[in-house]
Amino acid sequence: MDLFLRALPLFAMALPITLFLGTSSFIFGSVLGMLVALMRLSGVTLLRWGAFAYVSIFRGTPLLVQILLVYFGLPRLGIVLNPLASAILALTLFSASYLSENFRSGILAVEKGQWEAAATLGMSRIKTFTRIIMPQALRIATPTVGSRLIALMKDTSLASTVTVVELTRVAEQVGAASFRYLDMFLMAGVIYWTINQLLTVLQMIIEDRLSRHM
Amino acid sequence: MTSTDQDLVCVSNLTKRFGDLEVLKGIDFSVRAGEVVVIVGPSGSGKTTLLRSLNFLEMPTSGSVSVCGVEAVFEGGKCISPHAARLFRDIRSKTAMVFQSFNLFPHMTALQNVIEGLVSVKNVKRPEAADEGKRLLTLMGLMDKIDVYPSRLSGGQKQRVAIARSLAMKPEVMLFDEPTSALDPELRGEVLAVMRDIAKSGTTMIVVTHEMQFARDIADQVVFMDNGVIVETNPPERFFGASENMRVRAFLNGIA
Numbered sequence: 518m519d520l521f522l523r524a525l526p527l528f529a530m531a532l533p534i535t536l537f538l539g540t541s542s543f544i545f546g547s548v549l550g551m552l553v554a555l556m557r558l559s560g561v562t563l564l565r566w567g568a569f570a571y572v573s574i575f576r577g578t579p580l581l582v583q584i585l586l587v588y589f590g591l592p593r594l595g596i597v598l599n600p601l602a603s604a605i606l607a608l609t610l611f612s613a614s615y616l617s618e619n620f621r622s623g624i625l626a627v628e629k630g631q632w633e634a635a636a637t638l639g640m641s642r643i644k645t646f647t648r649i650i651m652p653q654a655l656r657i658a659t660p661t662v663g664s665r666l667i668a669l670m671k672d673t674s675l676a677s678t679v680t681v682v683e684l685t686r687v688a689e690q691v692g693a694a695s696f697r698y699l700d701m702f703l704m705a706g707v708i709y710w711t712i713n714q715l716l717t718v719l720q721m722i723i724e725d726r727l728s729r730h731m
Numbered sequence: 732m733t734s735t736d737q738d739l740v741c742v743s744n745l746t747k748r749f750g751d752l753e754v755l756k757g758i759d760f761s762v763r764a765g766e767v768v769v770i771v772g773p774s775g776s777g778k779t780t781l782l783r784s785l786n787f788l789e790m791p792t793s794g795s796v797s798v799c800g801v802e803a804v805f806e807g808g809k810c811i812s813p814h815a816a817r818l819f820r821d822i823r824s825k826t827a828m829v830f831q832s833f834n835l836f837p838h839m840t841a842l843q844n845v846i847e848g849l850v851s852v853k854n855v856k857r858p859e860a861a862d863e864g865k866r867l868l869t870l871m872g873l874m875d876k877i878d879v880y881p882s883r884l885s886g887g888q889k890q891r892v893a894i895a896r897s898l899a900m901k902p903e904v905m906l907f908d909e910p911t912s913a914l915d916p917e918l919r920g921e922v923l924a925v926m927r928d929i930a931k932s933g934t935t936m937i938v939v940t941h942e943m944q945f946a947r948d949i950a951d952q953v954v955f956m957d958n959g960v961i962v963e964t965n966p967p968e969r970f971f972g973a974s975e976n977m978r979v980r981a982f983l984n985g986i987a
């Protein structure tokens with residue numbers, strides 16, 4: 518109990534870091550992922566290939582390897598990032614590869630007739646995409662994108678390997694100091710689980726709202 | 732076929748192939764302003780493909796399409812007229828299409844569907860567009876459905892919203908591809924009724940349909956297509972009464 522109370526403030530400080538890692542890389546990853554999805558669907562062969570290669574690389578290698586490569590590799594190219602920035606960059610690149618596929622299948626699942634109806638109204642491709650296709654594609658993609666966010670929240674624990682003081686790192690440190698690893702990792706586990714339960718509820722609410730008229 | 736001043740739509744020597752399959756085999760056809768042309772013919776004869784070629788939802792393989800004097804010429808499956816993209820937009824802005832499957836935007840209310848083109852293509856201010864949208868929906872008998880989403884509308888109501896969406900763009904010519912085929916028989920009447928009203932108002936219309944009574948009543952010309960060619964073009968009295976063409980007779984007997 519005593520240890521628990523002593524560890525609590527440390528966990529409390531680490532929680533915002535974990536949330537920040539997860540949400541910021543989700544937001545950047547979504548933007549990048551949408552871009553990659555559009556490249557993959559574009560008529561330009563070079564862009565299509567670029568997107569294909571991107572997904573193949575970042576989805577085909579372990580996140581841990583990517584984090585370590587960013588953290589230890591970029592300084593060799595003269596780019597020095599602090600641990601937090603390295604972790605966010607790696608998580609963004611990684612999640613974008615999955616999110617791009619979620620977006621792409623959402624876009625492809627929108628009926629062809631929607632493009633055609635917009636075209637016959639004289640809408641430009643950009644207008645058609647932003648006003649007609651995107652809203653429907655996002656609704657279709659919500660479940661898979663939500664799962665990706667939840668997975669990403671858990672993946673942030675790997676940032677501990679590059680010394681980012683997030684939840685897992687705190688559990689490790691306090692565990693090492695007190696020899697009570699089991700208790701500390703249990704605590705960390707409970708916190709991750711709680712975050713993700715909240716996200717699950719949020720996802721359900723969003724899905725419900727989006728599908729009200731469908 | 733030569734285009735005259737009165738021809739609003741003029742198609743000449745139009746062909747379309749999907750791979751090895753030649754679906755349109757040299758179509759010549761024209762529609763004058765204010766005319767209602769009904770296209771009939773057996774399934775697979777190319778009616779939908781012809782209609783979709785008029786606004787480039789299908790790219791013709793060769794031949795030419797002109798609408799209101801704007802002409803797009805095709806060769807080898809591509810448009811060889813200069814500024815093709817602008818030509819397409821130009822012709823699309825002069826035509827509107829009503830689809831068999833409605834294709835309403837499911838994330839928008841009836842009113843939002845109707846004014847979408849006004850707002851995002853013609854840059855009409857939202858309040859003005861809304862007034863026009865309400866007027867059109869009222870005309871379609873849907874004043875109580877203005878804020879309803881498509882998922883809550885019957886098929887007949889959906890199609891009337893889609894027709895209002897097309898009318899909002901004030902097209903020179905309205906294209907209809909079997910607008911009642913996806914509807915239960917008891918819902919067809921309400922859609923055909925608004926189409927009759929539109930025809931009476933002098934709007935130029937090209938309608939693909941299997942509704943022979945409707946064709947008889949409102950067509951100025953009936954075009955009969957079979958196997959990728961136009962077999963006969965005649966006023967409805969001639970077409971339904973005294974066509975001497977064997978294929979037409981067989982088709983009409985098959986339907987009756």
Ligand SMILES: Nc1ncnc2c1ncn2[C@@H]1O[C@H](COP(=O)(O)OP(=O)(O)OP(=O)(O)O)[C@@H](O)[C@H]1O
Nearest residue numbers: 749752754772773774775776777778779780781909
């Ligand atoms: N996208 C496509 N790819 C390949 N073949 C096609 C395509 N669209 C149409 N076809 C073929 O072209 C022919 C004409 O089709 P079309 O839809 O124009 O006929 P239709 O006269 O409208 O028939 P229906 O009365 O059944 O609607 C058919 O043989 C059809 O299978």
Ligand SMILES: [Mg+2]
Nearest residue numbers: 778779780909
């Ligand atoms: Mg058809």
